[in-house]
Amino acid sequence: MIRHFSAEDLMDLDSFYRRNLVNCLSGYKSLNLIGTRNQSGRSNLAPFSQVFHIGAAPPLVGILFRPHTVKRDTLENILETKSFTLNHVTPAHYKEAHWTAASWEISEFEGTGLVEEDKGDFFAPFVKGSPVQLGCTLVETQTLQVNQTILLIGSIDHIYVEEKGLRMDGSLDLNILETVTVSGLDEYHVGEKLGRLAYPKPGILPVEI
Amino acid sequence: MIRHFSAEDLMDLDSFYRRNLVNCLSGYKSLNLIGTRNQSGRSNLAPFSQVFHIGAAPPLVGILFRPHTVKRDTLENILETKSFTLNHVTPAHYKEAHWTAASWEISEFEGTGLVEEDKGDFFAPFVKGSPVQLGCTLVETQTLQVNQTILLIGSIDHIYVEEKGLRMDGSLDLNILETVTVSGLDEYHVGEKLGRLAYPKPGILPVEI
Numbered sequence: 001m002i003r004h005f006s007a008e009d010l011m012d013l014d015s016f017y018r019r020n021l022v023n024c025l026s027g028y029k030s031l032n033l034i035g036t037r038n039q040s041g042r043s044n045l046a047p048f049s050q051v052f053h054i055g056a057a058p059p060l061v062g063i064l065f066r067p068h069t070v071k072r073d074t075l076e077n078i079l080e081t082k083s084f085t086l087n088h089v090t091p092a093h094y095k096e097a098h099w100t101a102a103s104w105e106i107s108e109f110e111g112t113g114l115v116e117e118d119k120g121d122f123f124a125p126f127v128k129g130s131p132v133q134l135g136c137t138l139v140e141t142q143t144l145q146v147n148q149t150i151l152l153i154g155s156i157d158h159i160y161v162e163e164k165g166l167r168m169d170g171s172l173d174l175n176i177l178e179t180v181t182v183s184g185l186d187e188y189h190v191g192e193k194l195g196r197l198a199y200p201k202p203g204i205l206p207v208e209i
Numbered sequence: 210m211i212r213h214f215s216a217e218d219l220m221d222l223d224s225f226y227r228r229n230l231v232n233c234l235s236g237y238k239s240l241n242l243i244g245t246r247n248q249s250g251r252s253n254l255a256p257f258s259q260v261f262h263i264g265a266a267p268p269l270v271g272i273l274f275r276p277h278t279v280k281r282d283t284l285e286n287i288l289e290t291k292s293f294t295l296n297h298v299t300p301a302h303y304k305e306a307h308w309t310a311a312s313w314e315i316s317e318f319e320g321t322g323l324v325e326e327d328k329g330d331f332f333a334p335f336v337k338g339s340p341v342q343l344g345c346t347l348v349e350t351q352t353l354q355v356n357q358t359i360l361l362i363g364s365i366d367h368i369y370v371e372e373k374g375l376r377m378d379g380s381l382d383l384n385i386l387e388t389v390t391v392s393g394l395d396e397y398h399v400g401e402k403l404g405r406l407a408y409p410k411p412g413i414l415p416v417e418i
Binding site for chain 2: 003004005006007010011013014016017018019020022023024025026027028029030031032050051052053054055056058059060061062066086088091094095096098100101102103104105132134139140142144145146147149151153155156157158159160161162163164166167169170171172174175179180181183184185186187188189190191192193194195196197198199200201202203205206209
């Protein structure tokens with residue numbers, strides 16, 4: 001059975017129901033903890049599901065920041081200091097990752113027990129034990145006219161990855177790294193591989209590689 | 210063991226290796242087949258991993274189109290006709306979904322055997338059998354200064370979802386719907402649920418709901 005919602009149906013829905021539904025529509029989302037500091041050095045950590053690939057040469061990453069969020073420490077810290085880290089989440093720490101979204105009066109590291117890791121002179125803190133850690137620097141921001149969402153672009157200046165998940169061709173085995181993915185607002189999953197497929201050509205169904 | 214790549218290391222890497230690595234860094238990505246038609250009515254279908262939530266009221270979706278791609282039929286069709294569909298992919302059809310990215314001379318529906326589904330007077334074609342199908346209309350586009358990537362925003366005008374995956378609170382059970390997620394350029398997975406977590410509050414580790 002198929003359920004249909006028109007645009008009018010959607011706007012008539014209870015806002016909680018609509019928010020749950022619309023947040024699930026794109027499918028599985030990436031999950032990263034973003035580490036920052038304010039100018040006084042106080043650390044902050046927050047979960048984000050809207051981090052995506054913007055380019056490989058130079059390596060660039062994009063993050064969407066929704067408008068009207070009461071607390072936007074992460075965005076303010078990045079605009080102030082230009083520095084942030086992205087850290088994959090594993091099953092061992094996905095509850096703590098979710099918990100960083102609470103309204104902490106203290107640093108989210110201190111509150112949740114996730115451990116702050118400094119690397120060299122990089123300003124923003126990394127999450128100790130995360131299998132993929134990226135050190136990034138602000139490049140530009142753009143505001144979407146339609147609803148004031150902010151798109152922030154960063155350069156990827158440092159990549160730290162657990163070698164067990166780094167393949168010969170540069171790709172990462174996210175199953176081995178135990179990277180967690182999120183659906184909707186609050187549901188967490190690991191990936192179960194179906195297959196890796198050959199470069200697609202007309203006339204020949206792609207085979208597994 | 211942790212492997213470190215600096216920005217300089219990255220630019221010295223073989224471009225194939227760098228492209229594989231950087232495309233994996235954000236983690237798991239959503240996978241949607243985008244259905245369009247040109248003004249003559251010829252259908253087109255292409256896989257996208259960069260579709261994301263922009264807002265729930267009104268319901269908006271964003272798509273990133275990379276620059277310098279030889280063929281951008283999907284983008285051109287949307288700019289011409291304003292109409293597109295998003296369709297989740299299941300394990301039964303993930304090879305055909307990947308295959309739509311080949312350089313077909315004919316419609317990707319005809320080439321891969323995926324079945325075109327028209328709904329009412331909606332202009333763009335849906336993918337028959339997809340458990341989540343969205344009918345969308347172009348709202349605006351913006352070009353990123355940094356590398357000419359185009360961010361396209363669409364309104365979600367119709368949602369068709371298999372009822373077995375629609376929960377009482379509006380959220381979707383992507384495990385039941387068998388939605389596929391992609392990592393890097395060519396690797397496909399289904400999700401395996403870890404848990405759904407309560408709204409986070411300071412002082413209390415979030416419990417499963």
